Amino acid sequence: MAPHPAIHAMPRLVRTLIAAGMALVLPLALSGAAQATGSKPSRTWTVQVGSESEDQAIQGMAFLPEHIYINAGDKVTWKANSAEIHTVTFLAAGQSLESTQPFNPTDPQEISKQGSNVYDGQSYFSSGVMSNVSNSGFKEAAKYTLKFPHTGEFTYYCLVHGMAMKGMVHVRDAGTDYPYTQSQYDRHAKKQEQRILRDGHKSWDAARDQATNHTVIAGTDNGTSMVMRFVHQEISIKVGESVTFVNNGMGAPHTVTFGKEPANIFAPLGDPAHFTGGDLSSGLMPPGSHFTVTFHSAGEFKYICALHDFMGMVGTVEVRE
Numbered sequence: 001m002a003p004h005p006a007i008h009a010m011p012r013l014v015r016t017l018i019a020a021g022m023a024l025v026l027p028l029a030l031s032g033a034a035q036a037t038g039s040k041p042s043r044t045w046t047v048q049v050g051s052e053s054e055d056q057a058i059q060g061m062a063f064l065p066e067h068i069y070i071n072a073g074d075k076v077t078w079k080a081n082s083a084e085i086h087t088v089t090f091l092a093a094g095q096s097l098e099s100t101q102p103f104n105p106t107d108p109q110e111i112s113k114q115g116s117n118v119y120d121g122q123s124y125f126s127s128g129v130m131s132n133v134s135n136s137g138f139k140e141a142a143k144y145t146l147k148f149p150h151t152g153e154f155t156y157y158c159l160v161h162g163m164a165m166k167g168m169v170h171v172r173d174a175g176t177d178y179p180y181t182q183s184q185y186d187r188h189a190k191k192q193e194q195r196i197l198r199d200g201h202k203s204w205d206a207a208r209d210q211a212t213n214h215t216v217i218a219g220t221d222n223g224t225s226m227v228m229r230f231v232h233q234e235i236s237i238k239v240g241e242s243v244t245f246v247n248n249g250m251g252a253p254h255t256v257t258f259g260k261e262p263a264n265i266f267a268p269l270g271d272p273a274h275f276t277g278g279d280l281s282s283g284l285m286p287p288g289s290h291f292t293v294t295f296h297s298a299g300e301f302k303y304i305c306a307l308h309d310f311m312g313m314v315g316t317v318e319v320r321e
């Protein structure tokens with residue numbers, strides 16, 4: 001057999017895993033596993049898209065397993081496993097990931113299914129928006145299945161999360177022994193998922209330590225585990241005081257939006273220096289950005305992240321006289 005096909009993808013994979021606090025790489029993790037032989041002519045394999053905690057507060061940016069080894073003629077079914085939206089997207093030959101970034105939530109090429117159910121190895125194929133809920137604001141698909149008639153190494157991405165989230169389908173000749181069984185992939189996925197959720201809870205704890213009545217952590221992530229919450233969710237200040245909302249993450253954008261959700265959630269709206277109620281929005285807050293609001297009226301002001309409110313990313317500022 002040729003050198004391990006995953007080798008050339010290793011540096012990035014290793015970087016991703018280290019960033020996520022993970023120590024294991026799939027091929028190593030399963031290296032002691034028994035060989036599974038392919039007795040059936042073709043199989044359908046399952047890859048899970050995203051991960052989440054029960055309360056949806058922690059969302060994982062990962063395809064699990066990241067690498068799947070199948071034979072020509074097999075199918076892969078991707079299953080939405082989180083409220084956070086993702087796509088499964090194979091770029092056309094010569095197309096760069098950068099040309100698709102950032103994710104454009106109004107582009108049919110990005111949000112709707114593209115291509116047939118049989119992957120040709122070179123054209124643009126995409127699942128459209130996938131989610132396990134039906135209130136994300138998109139027309140979500142719960143599943144996406146492709147048949148792989150051609151051998152090769154096929155990389156795919158999530159258009160929403162770009163470089164942070166990629167996977168690979170390794171298609172070998174029909175009749176080749178499979179290196180792993182589906183249940184081995186599933187067990188490995190479960191472990192990865194637990195690690196992602198654990199990391200997310202650690203980030204959430206760290207956010208609680210950093211938050212004050214005047215600093216709200218507007219989401220945080222380590223590039224793989226996202227915390228889809230404002231921390232602290234409820235704060236109390238006095239008239240004339242300011243609150244700074246900080247996106248403390250590496251991968252996920254958020255918004256801080258008071259009042260009616262604007263049609264274009266990416267554009268800033270209103271005057272944050274003199275907020276007295278009504279409509280005010282940060283526009284898109286990329287990782288590392290912040291948004292300061294000065295409150296000039298007493299009251300209870302509710303706000304949302306326009307991207308993640310449906311998974312509970314909402315907050316309240318109480319302003320006292």
Ligand SMILES: [Cu+2]
Binds near residue numbers: 307309
């Ligand atoms: Cu958000």
